[in-house]
Amino acid sequence: MESKQFDVVIVGGGIIGSSIAYYLAKENRKVAILEADKIGGKSTSAAAGMLGAHSEYKEFKHLYPFARSSQLLYKQLYEEIRELTAIDFEKRNGGLLKLVYSENEKKELESILSLSSVEWLDNKEARKRVPQLSKEVMGAAYLQEDVHITPLIACNSLSKGAQLFGAEIYEYTRVLAVSKTGMEYSIKTAQGTFLAKNVVIASGVWSNYFFQQLGLSHEIIPVKGECVAAINEGAPLRYAVFHDQFYIVPRNNNELIIGATKKWNDWSENPSLDGLEEVIQKAKKMIPEVGEMKWTRAWAGLRPQTYDGHPYIGEHPEMKGLYFATGHQRNGILLAPATGKMIRDLIIGTPVEKEWLDAFKVERNIFAYGGGK
Template identity: 25%
Template sequence: MGQVTVVVGAGVIGLLSALRLAEAGGQVVIVEAGMSGSEASWAGGGIVSPLYPWRYSPAVTALAHWSQDFYPQLGEQLLAQTEIDPEVYETGLYWLDLQDEDDALAWARQHGRPLQSVPMAQVHAAVPALGPGFERAVYMSGVANVRNPRLLQALRAALQQLPNVRLIEQCPVTGFVCEGTRVVGVCTTQGEMRAERVVVAAGAWSGDLLRTLGLELPVKPMKGQMILFKCAEDFLPSMVLAKRRYAIPRRDGHILVGSTLEDVGFDKVPTEDALQSLRKTAVELLPALADAPVVKHWAGLRPGSPDGVPYIGAVDGVDGLWLNCGHFRNGLVLAPASCQLLADLMLDREPIIDPQPYAPGARLQEATA
């Protein structure tokens, strides 16, 4: 297969899409405006589950379940290939004082997921650092988190081992090279790059890029801020989530607390207000964090999309143009399935799940209407 594919964007979706396509033998060029893996994929928390999986459509659920089952294998494969461990860390997840607990339990029964209500005494025994004042809890075993910066490093390293892959960083894509209704490459700050196929995996920037073709893709940046604490390795044995905020333990004792959801365009400057709000949340959840140093505070831009359903597949009426973008809050969660599905479609293989809910076609036209 001598075809060249250009992948625009080197976040988790772009890198893993490129890896899946390159493994099949094609030539792949990844073009990234900044440094690979330095935007939303780096900034997220890395919980391998939507925050409230029962509140999503079956389309998101299908991708999430496939990815959750695949993540341990992906972590092992990348560690073996690159000697970089993405640290897929199964801790389980406690949701505290859910307003829609009945819906959550009904969803779990329907989908066969191990979510159950547990007495608070059991939660406090399992998570001694948990603060007082919480009245109800549900727990799902087996939920993992992935150390996303390490995952991105491992994906980059795996790609660099392949002779049929080029990664070009610090090279913004400004538009597309077209011949009639066909996309035959991209325009970049380093000149034109020709290809048989172009995959847009540019996260929050995907909408702006497609606008250069007159296409309206409803993907826009949604800012999220996080803080990172350093604690003892056994301080938090499980992830906890209350009032839309969460604490995630890493194996070495780092604790991430997030996150805000702000509609402020492409501004990703961390703010003092968010820092104070996240600290307050952190101390409510885990009072001992009042004395823990904040190691880092940062912001990223999620690719917001209606209902959080990503766009995966070929663009009708524009030959050669493919999308894998608009994952909103769940790019890391949905990446393995999204990238496998895209590769299946591009390589004419039997798709892992029904591709129809993600097809850009009618959804792009609706956005234009």
């Protein structure tokens, strides 16, 4: 096969790679996604889809403004993508109740509760909004901006949108090696070699393979999350509910997504019975009647975790034109639009917020390439 030539080749077609492809293709860049499996088939399809800019962050420095900007981009993308692709990625506007069971827990929410978009609900008000809530719930922070979407549909609609702007999508095309020859990158797959001026590694937990191959000692750690889904045949749940990083998220078809465990450095993609038991127990503490619902499916996914909690979004310290966009941990769905936009700006040369450049740059790791290891 003759090598195909692109402005940008993206390695990995999860929500991060698909978002990058969308933003670049929209700017008329000739883009390809090379995906080892199916588009969105890995961590992305395991996600609950909460856009939790307020529920997820305690620090309001780099990550919160980045996450909030991404949350706002979704509002725009939702309409734009629906018009372009006729795909509705099921944005549900109810928002999220972050539950509190004690005064101490309420105290921990002080900084969130100080935000103007966040409302405190006492026990009575919380139960008025969600009558199914356990009587033990003392109250809740109502995060109305933390809406949720269906991640796999969002990912597919972004890659479809990219395709409509001219991007090429290659599924079941595993990248084996990336190397530089002259001014160009050569991307070797079992299906042939692709050539590109720029390469973006967006391979989730599997980005480790490329860090090593490209001379960096960075590591992404898998944090396995297990989930179960059940059909709610009772009154619909209008909001997602959340406590201690466990949650129940309602889908449009009355399915409830119940998750998720956090198993550090576990590479298995099958859910365990212990894991499922844990999420069901946590869910019953929030909504007791969950225990009586009929389960529909169970699954697990691997969150790409970095040591300092920030994703890597930036250029390789030595190889110009080679970028990483990985390590988005438990918030990759939320952070996908801002990441896509940031990589687009880096490649086309539009200014990016300095704070974000510094916070997410690849070489911030002192053990990175060279003598540190």
